[in-house]
Amino acid sequence: MKKRLLVTFIFLVTTVAVYAQNKPKDQASYLEYKNEFFKKVEESSEKYWNKPKTEKKQYKANFDGIDIPKSKEEFKYYWHNDPKDYPQGNTGTCWAFSGTSYFESEVYRLHGNKIKLSELYTAYWEFVEKARGFVESRGTSLFDHGSESNAVERIWKKYGIVPQISYTGLGNGQQYHDHSKVFSEMSSYLDGVKRNNDWNENLVVETIKAIMDHYFGAPPAKVEVDGKWYTPTEYFNKYVNLNxxxxxxxxxxxxxxxxxxxxxxxxxxxxxxxxxxxxxxxxxxxxxxxxxxxxxxxxxxxxxxxxxxxxxxxxxxxxxxxxxxxxxxxxxxxxxxxxxxxxxxxxxxxxxxxxxxxxxxxxxxxxxxxxxxxxxxxxxxxxxxxxxxxxxxxxxxxxxxxxxxxxxxxxx
CATH class of the missing domain: 3.90.70.10 (Cysteine proteinases)
Structure with missing residues (x-):
């Protein structure tokens, strides 16, 4: 009996060891970069800006064998605006899109109101604040595309917010957001400010606004909602109403x-x-x-x-x-x-x-x-x-x- 148990034990240990050695592991390889939607963004931008595209590869894991959910309908989830019609395009404004989406859902959770707010209005004024910080720090404060989600709070407190339909930030005939040119122009200007020590804050802020106004359009001073006119701050207080x-x-x-x-x-x-x-x-x-x-x-x-x-x-x-x-x-x-x-x-x-x-x-x-x-x-x-x-x-x-x-x- 003891001998039989010993043989069985050895067999099990051997089987486990063999399985452990032969257990499938996650693998990866270099694949052609596939992003069909971004391809549309690039093609649209190429047509709009007349610029060439580039090809690249990415190191990607093999997803075969991963038990991925088949649909978002398998999840329990909360109300939000459908993301299909609101891509960020070729921009670094994910912080504005995610923060805006989050607070839209909070408005619905707390007040039961479904609203769609302008991400580009927030991004516009954040660029203004970055330019101001650039001057105040004598060029050491970062001026770049990105920010954080709590910047949305900071901007709305100071500048209010408007409905998305009132300010899209898209140029005439522009299908998708592309900030490559506007950011390049703003960055070049600020490089010159730093190089020449032209630290006139009002002039710098107004110039940055003028550059964005050319590409995005100027943000509205008032918006009409339900037959009444509101400043962005009044709209925030009445329709967003978040603490x-x-x-x-x-x-x-x-x-x-x-x-x-x-x-x-x-x-x-x-x-x-x-x-x-x-x-x-x-x-x-x-x-x-x-x-x-x-x-x-x-x-x-x-x-x-x-x-x-x-x-x-x-x-x-x-x-x-x-x-x-x-x-x-x-x-x-x-x-x-x-x-x-x-x-x-x-x-x-x-x-x-x-x-x-x-x-x-x-x-x-x-x-x-x-x-x-x-x-x-x-x-x-x-x-x-x-x-x-x-x-x-x-x-x-x-x-x-x-x-x-x-x-x-x-x-x-």
Whole structure:
């Protein structure tokens, strides 16, 4: 009997060892870059601007064998404007699109009103504020395309907001947003300001506005809604009517003390906002999971320049050749932040969840071009592991994070 048990044990150990050696692993290869929607954007821009296109390859994981949700309808998700008609095109304004989408959903959740707001109105005034910061810092403050989702709050507080139909930011005959020329012109101008020490703030701001007015059109001073005229601030107060003190930004990094508000140290936080509550990674993920299960969508951002994300597959996962799931923790996450392989390069709107095989998949609304090549235009499906490893910050209503906020030992 003992001999038989020993033989059986040896057989099982051998079988497990052979299986472990032969277990299929995630693979990857260099593939021709395929983004049919961005191809349309490029072709439209080429026609509009008369500029050539370029070809490139990307290192991509093999999605064969990954059990990806088939449709967004498998998810429980919350009201939002359909992303199909509102792509960001060839711009770096994902922060404005994701932040705007998030607050549109919040208006519906809190007030029951469905509104569509102008992303380019916010981007216009953010460029103005960046130009102002450039002058005040004597050219050391970053002037670039990107920003953070809480810039939407800052801009709306100062300048108000208008309906999307009142300000599209598109030129006559322009189908998709393309900021390559306007940004190049603004950057060249500011380079000259710095080179010649022409630090006249009013002149610089008015020149930046004049450049944008040429490409985008000037933002409206008043808008007509329901037969009445409103300034952007009046429209914000009446139709948006959100208290931004009710929203909290979170990050998770071992570089800063936990349960303290601190700076989100990325280039797009160009104004050095210190309004980010730093929490441990386990609580970072738990807050996301609990929020989306209790009626709240989330504005979130992080790194999407990964082999494990693909627009045709419409999904994002962490391949084993990057890191096995069981090794994803605050240290492996921080390692990637520290070496630059995780950066803050995209803002998105997390709308809902699907629990599958004991872990979450998240429904993502994405204004970027790569999200427009799958069956559900404007959406991605992210695994829980991808969010845990690659997403750096998120914003949610404070009622969704009451337990975490009780642990805060300092105030803003």
């Amino acid at each position: 931004f003190d009710d929203y909290v930004e979170f990050q998770s990094t071992i570089k800063q003390p936990y349960y303290k508000y601190c700076e989100f140290e990325v280039p797009d936080n160009w104004w050095h906002s210190k309004d980010y509550l730093n929490i441990p990674l386990d609580e970072f993920i738990a807050t996301i999971k609990n929020s989306v299960r209790n009626g709240y969508s989330i504005c979130i951002g992080g790194d999407v320049s990964e082999p494990g994300i693909d627009g045709i597959a419409q999904a994002a996962f962490v391949p084993e050749f990057d890191i096995p799931s069981e090794y994803i923790n605050e240290y492996s996450r921080e390692y990637r932040i520290n070496n630059g392989s995780t950066g803050d390069d995209h803002g998105i709107h997390l709308l809902g969840y699907l629990e599958k095989d004991g872990k979450d998949w998240y429904l993502i609304k994405d204004s970027g071009s790569s999200s427009r090549n799958g069956n559900d235009v404007g959406y991605y499906f992210y695994t829980e592991d991808f969010v845990k490893l690659k997403m750096l910050s998120f914003m949610v209503h404070k009622e969704a994070a009451k337990d975490i906020l009780k642990k805060v030992t300092a105030v803003k």
